[in-house]
Amino acid sequence: MFKILSKEMLTPGICKMDIVAPRIAASARPGQFLIVRPNEKGERIPLTISDYDVKKGTVTIVTQRIGASSAAIVHQEEGAFFNDVVGPLGNPSAFVDKTPEELAEARYIFIAGGVGTAPVYPQAKWLHERGVAVDVIIGAKTKDLLIYKQELASVCDNLYLCTDDGSEGFHGLVTAMLEKLVAEGHTYTQAVAIGPMIMMKFCTLTCKKLGIPEDVSLNMLMVDGTGMCGACRVTVGGKTKFACVDGPEFDGYEVDFDEAMRRLGQYRTEEAQEREKYGI
Amino acid sequence: MANRIPRVPVREQDPQVRAHNFEEVCYGYNKEEAMLEASRCLHCKNPRCVGACPVGIDIPGFIARVVEGDIAGAAAVIAKDSSLPAVCGRVCPQESQCEGSCVLGVKGESVAIGKLERFVADHNAAPAVVPEKKEGAKKVAVIGSGPAGLACASDLAKLGYDVTIFEALHKAGGVLEYGIPEFRLPKEKVLKKEVDEVRALGVKIETDVIVGRTVTIDSLMDDEGFEAVFVGTGAGLPRFMGIPGENLCGVFSANEFLTRNNLMKAFRDDYMTPIHAGKSACVVGGGNVAMDAARTALRLGADTTIVYRRTEVELPARKEEVHHAKEEGIQFQMLTNPVEILGDEKGWVRAIRCIRMELGEPDESGRRSPVPVPGSEFEIPTETVIMALGTSPNPLIVRTTAGLEATRRGGLVADENGQTTRPGIFAGGDAVTGAATVILAMGAGRKAAAAIDAYLKGKEQ
Numbered sequence: 001m002f003k004i005l006s007k008e009m010l011t012p013g014i015c016k017m018d019i020v021a022p023r024i025a026a027s028a029r030p031g032q033f034l035i036v037r038p039n040e041k042g043e044r045i046p047l048t049i050s051d052y053d054v055k056k057g058t059v060t061i062v063t064q065r066i067g068a069s070s071a072a073i074v075h076q077e078e079g080a081f082f083n084d085v086v087g088p089l090g091n092p093s094a095f096v097d098k099t100p101e102e103l104a105e106a107r108y109i110f111i112a113g114g115v116g117t118a119p120v121y122p123q124a125k126w127l128h129e130r131g132v133a134v135d136v137i138i139g140a141k142t143k144d145l146l147i148y149k150q151e152l153a154s155v156c157d158n159l160y161l162c163t164d165d166g167s168e169g170f171h172g173l174v175t176a177m178l179e180k181l182v183a184e185g186h187t188y189t190q191a192v193a194i195g196p197m198i199m200m201k202f203c204t205l206t207c208k209k210l211g212i213p214e215d216v217s218l219n220m221l222m223v224d225g226t227g228m229c230g231a232c233r234v235t236v237g238g239k240t241k242f243a244c245v246d247g248p249e250f251d252g253y254e255v256d257f258d259e260a261m262r263r264l265g266q267y268r269t270e271e272a273q274e275r276e277k278y279g280i
Numbered sequence: 281m282a283n284r285i286p287r288v289p290v291r292e293q294d295p296q297v298r299a300h301n302f303e304e305v306c307y308g309y310n311k312e313e314a315m316l317e318a319s320r321c322l323h324c325k326n327p328r329c330v331g332a333c334p335v336g337i338d339i340p341g342f343i344a345r346v347v348e349g350d351i352a353g354a355a356a357v358i359a360k361d362s363s364l365p366a367v368c369g370r371v372c373p374q375e376s377q378c379e380g381s382c383v384l385g386v387k388g389e390s391v392a393i394g395k396l397e398r399f400v401a402d403h404n405a406a407p408a409v410v411p412e413k414k415e416g417a418k419k420v421a422v423i424g425s426g427p428a429g430l431a432c433a434s435d436l437a438k439l440g441y442d443v444t445i446f447e448a449l450h451k452a453g454g455v456l457e458y459g460i461p462e463f464r465l466p467k468e469k470v471l472k473k474e475v476d477e478v479r480a481l482g483v484k485i486e487t488d489v490i491v492g493r494t495v496t497i498d499s500l501m502d503d504e505g506f507e508a509v510f511v512g513t514g515a516g517l518p519r520f521m522g523i524p525g526e527n528l529c530g531v532f533s534a535n536e537f538l539t540r541n542n543l544m545k546a547f548r549d550d551y552m553t554p555i556h557a558g559k560s561a562c563v564v565g566g567g568n569v570a571m572d573a574a575r576t577a578l579r580l581g582a583d584t585t586i587v588y589r590r591t592e593v594e595l596p597a598r599k600e601e602v603h604h605a606k607e608e609g610i611q612f613q614m615l616t617n618p619v620e621i622l623g624d625e626k627g628w629v630r631a632i633r634c635i636r637m638e639l640g641e642p643d644e645s646g647r648r649s650p651v652p653v654p655g656s657e658f659e660i661p662t663e664t665v666i667m668a669l670g671t672s673p674n675p676l677i678v679r680t681t682a683g684l685e686a687t688r689r690g691g692l693v694a695d696e697n698g699q700t701t702r703p704g705i706f707a708g709g710d711a712v713t714g715a716a717t718v719i720l721a722m723g724a725g726r727k728a729a730a731a732i733d734a735y736l737k738g739k740e741q
Binding site for chain 2: 023024027037041042043044068069072083084085086087088089223224226227228229230231233234235240245259262263265266267269270271274
């Protein structure tokens with residue numbers, strides 16, 4: 001059993017939780033994910049790690065209530081317990097293996113959307129602490145859905161906000177923001193996009209156009225998260241990869257996003273039935 | 281006189297009924313039936329059945345106790361060589377092991393050794409002998425709680441070691457939990473009982489720990505004080521065919537399909553796990569996993585077909601499973617191999633395109649290898665495709681442990697006692713051999729336990 005040390009609602013549908021899991025906290029690195037099984041009858045839900053604190057022995061997750069299973073996480077209260085939390089899973093971000101010389105030359109731009117904004121934090125923090133140039137773009141439909149503004153502002157050089165309705169920051173999509181920055185003379189050696197699949201697809205098209213190498217973090221359907229089930233398979237560079245053990249981050253240029261989007265929706269009918277059953 | 285009695289039939293759930301539920305197919309013998317069946321054993325001077333058992337259970341010895349109605353005595357005989365009799369009695373391929381060598385089988389029907397083993401395990405009420413706790417016992421880590429790990433851990437606990445099993449999933453049992461379905465191996469009634477017996481010996485089981493991610497073998501040895509490690513991580517990685525259309529929606533590995541249903545209990549309404557069998561399902565493969573996946577899909581409401589590239593004679597599955605699958609209404613398309621999976625405009629499976637095969641010359645393994653018949657392609661319409669093509673060991677531990685070597689096929693390099701290429705680290709079961717049987721894994725776990733004991737005693741001196 002894993003205790004929820006603290007819980008904070010970031011928006012009416014998105015919550016942030018610190019969970020006591022000392023072994024995971026000690027082993028986690030930026031880019032990795034974990035799996036939560038909220039209760040005995042719940043699913044195993046993969047979530048990208050949003051922070052980890054070795055001293056407190058905690059890991060942070062940010063979850064959006066979408067279906068019955070994610071609701072089982074979001075509806076848990078501070079002080080309660082999750083049945084299972086397992087990780088860290090997947091490979092750390094590519095930059096953790098880079099040499100200080102390589103990093104000194106680098107200029108990172110993170111493009112974050114929706115609930116995918118939170119896992120950008122440990123990545124930007126890791127780079128920022130090592131003096132690497134980091135800019136961050138956060139996008140959301142409207143200002144109430146922008147999350148992690150302060151957290152990210154503290155670990156980057158420039159933070160840019162965008163909303164689809166113009167209620168805060170730049171009025172437009174993250175891709176338009178990125179084009180604007182480049183047009184204004186900003187240069188980036190590496191982009192990292194984390195967010196909804198459709199956002200990552202269009203970020204990839206924009207990055208290709210601008211000639212910026214780009215990694216994306218794929219949050220596919222999974223059962224075990226250790227390479228056993230193959231539910232998370234994606235086509236990358238024409239080859240089948242398992243997001244859980246080969247990813248979760250891949251070169252965005254090589255990802256077949258249309259297939260990935262279809263595969264994400266594979267249990268849509270069953271999920272709708274569950275939502276109805278639980279009145280969500 | 282004794283051998284004139286025909287083999288006592290075992291009671292089973294009606295095929296038409298069981299095709300719609302997940303209750304166990306076989307009811308097993310009652311005491312009267314078991315004693316009668318046991319009386320058929322000829323007690324050969326040179327019992328071939330024992331030689332054919334991978335762990336050498338004293339089969340005539342335990343059967344003699346059953347004849348007398350001494351179940352606890354029979355259980356004690358089996359326990360000398362096996363730690364999972366209720367499981368093995370259900371899932372061992374007896375027809376190619378003990379029962380396949382039974383003298384009675386030459387002219388008639390062999391003794392139902394598997395069913396008798398199961399009877400003894402299910403009806404034994406004698407509690408396990410809990411070993412005395414020793415102060416300062418040496419700590420041994422066992423990675424994986426499948427048959428190899430459970431067997432290794434219980435032997436080590438009986439020898440007085442302080443044993444912890446680390447399991448990556450949230451439940452102990454390994455393939456017995458995630459792979460083998462309820463209708464063949466009931467989880468609460470049978471598996472949990474055997475896992476609890478291992479716990480009763482003093483073995484600690486820590487779930488949700490992935491060795492290679494959460495911790496490493498080195499951190500267990502250097503920081504947590506484990507003096508030896510047994511790797512029994514099985515062969516969990518699914519194979520795919522590499523044909524076009526394999527990533528369409530509705531194509532699943534048997535591992536995914538079975539894990540959703542067994543470990544995650546998708547068949548039960550009160551669990552949240554989604555599963556998609558469709559109205560029609562094709563299962564590709566001919567092993568026990570293929571039979572399990574097909575019979576699961578059938579129970580979830582799909583018209584199910586098994587597609588296999590050789591003939592029924594070559595099916596690697598246990599005969600009993602093939603027989604049960606047929607009784608339940610599974611279709612068999614033999615000498616058939618998929619060449620492409622065809623999708624609809626939404627990216628879902630609509631059919632598989634197959635080619636007819638014929639058996640050619642025998643290959644190195646002695647099996648006649650199937651070769652495609654040119655121009656014989658045809659389509660089987662289906663909503664889902666389940667790939668049951670075998671599995672291979674997970675590379676995570678090899679990649680994260682210096683000094684451990686694996687073969688080209690991914691199995692850990694280990695000698696017959698389980699000693700790997702690094703002192704203090706032992707391995708056995710599917711993690712070494714690639715996918716094999718429960719009993720071989722259990723045997724390997726027990727050999728490694730003896731080797732670990734010798735290693736730790738040697739270190740002391």
